Amino acid sequence: MSQDTIFGRILRGEIPCDQVYADEHCLAFRDVTPQAPVHVLVIPREPIPQLSEAQAEHQNLLGHLLLVAAKVAKQEGLQDFRTVINSGADAGQTVFHLHVHVIGGRPLAWPPG
Template sequence: MSNETIFDKIINKEIPADILYEDEISLAFKDIAPQAPFHCLIIPKKRIATINDIQAEDREVVGHLYTVAAKLAAEHGFAEDGYRVLMNCNKHAGQVVFHIHLHMLAGKPLGPIVSQ
């Protein structure tokens, strides 16, 4: 596939990552520039560039990312206190790698997201 991303290389084990979870659909690994005490990325193994590129047949894959988030929250002990998951779409939102991914942040109070 053209336009290989760093995530493709992580999926293919061509470059190392601190992997927290893996199954046939997804992979979760620690973010290399954490924004919270716990910060991981949950990615589908199927490359989908942006939220805008998600198709109806991708519903199960995208939904699966959230079930992985819930599983990681329970395993790491912050399901009850809370955590944040978010997905950026395109450059104005801060998307750097064009392969959809959930950022999962936890381990401290994150505060509300407030509009200005």
């Protein structure tokens, strides 16, 4: 369950994070294993395990997460950046609490892997 993940523990204040943004709907913090000079995770406070489990009632929250991702990228000085949402283990999701990766600060290749 999403509340029992490391992100749930971060949201509850049990594990510290390098916070870069917070509001009533989400929290953004630096990834502890960054894949680029800037690698921030934006997570909803509501525990949605993965994007494929989001429902119609999450529409505003999902839009908010992307707007926050863009805001964080700008705050971090990025003009060009990548947002990634992995949904499911085969897609590379390792923490089952929905999160948006904001990655930038170097040229990013495609396909990503």
